[in-house]
Amino acid sequence: MSLQISINGQLVPKEDAKISVFDHGLLYGDGVFEGMRSYAGKIFKLDDHLDRLWDSAQAICLEIPMPREEMAEHCKATLAANNIIDGYIRLIVTRGAGSLGLDPNRCSNPQVIIIADKISLYPAEYYEHGLHLVTASTIRNHPAALNPRIKSLNYLNNIIAKMEGLQAGCVEALMLNHKGDVAECTGDNVFIVNKGVLSTPSTDSGILEGITRNAVLEIADQLGIPTRQATLTRHDLFVADECFLTGSAAEVVPVVQLDNRTIGDGKPGPITKRLLEAFHKLVRQ
Known part of the structure; x- marks a missing residue:
């Protein structure tokens, strides 16, 4: 049929x-x-x-x-x-x-x-071993031009950045905002864990306020994991203990490398795994 x-x-x-x-x-x-x-x-x-x-x-x-x-x-x-x-x-x-x-x-x-x-955005191996990312030279749309909080059909900004990632052998790419701070990836929100604190760019960093992003923040609160929404730089990702991405299609997927820098020990971290497990339970409730 x-x-x-x-x-x-x-x-x-x-x-x-x-x-x-x-x-x-x-x-x-x-x-x-x-x-x-x-x-x-x-x-x-x-x-x-x-x-x-x-x-x-x-x-x-x-x-x-x-x-x-x-x-x-x-x-x-x-x-x-x-x-x-x-x-x-x-x-x-x-x-x-x-x-x-x-x-x-x-x-x-x-x-x-x-x-x-039906959809399977990334192969199972990426959830088990983590993604490698590169930073795209294409920045996220300036909020005064086309605010990224509007989920519009005009995704050329993201597609160009996605092409940069694919050309570098990565399935995703990190996008910065007009100030040079971390915004999001081409189709996913970004999280890091450092010293037990979960951080993600705030909405004024020029991001789409993701539904899965917000769900993960709620899960973290329930699990007693400290959270903050703040300005992040590439340096924050380089020195993070853990990193992962969230999105409706991607769900929760670990990141283990950015721009040839290994994040943490190069494996999906314990808080990432804990949140992924809790997310899978949440969606089945």
Whole structure:
């Protein structure tokens, strides 16, 4: 059976899932999206994802053409239609079809697209042995240009940095902000552990406020692990005892090397492992 895609609330086979070539989501990356995970048939942190989707849409003056409750039901229905228990949901809202010009006022009928499928972002060996990262020369978008807290369809900034990582033989790359401080990776938030304290860049460092990031901070509090959200530099990562990344697709993945510097003892650390185990328990509740 063909994968079923939800377009504006209607399920259609993957081969028939189409939108206009004049849609500003395609022409200009004008739209917003969320990437969510399902575990045991339940969408993890669905309400938090919808909060962020509505915030992103509000920030770019995009009116989402259906109520939150209906959106949530369509996400669940798309999972069910594809018999997916543990999977990934991509929820997209575009500006809609318009002209070849930039004027968003000429667009009509925003499109709501929901794709449910299975995903494995990184091979199992990376979770066991850890990632190697390089620092990209491409910086994260300046917040005054396109605020990274908006999860928009315009991901070219991240893609260029991702290319730098791949060209260096790494599956991820660290991105700095316009001040030269650590922001995030191309698709994941960054954490370090140093002397038992868990640290991650604050939102004013030019990051996307990740749903998994926030879940890990909550887990750490419950486990009694001290946390802080602060400005971090590459030096902080170089001298950290542990490092890991978080994201809806990546979940929690260790990092053992940055720019040819070994982090800690070069193996996933005990706090990273503890948080990963607790996260796996949380998503199955």
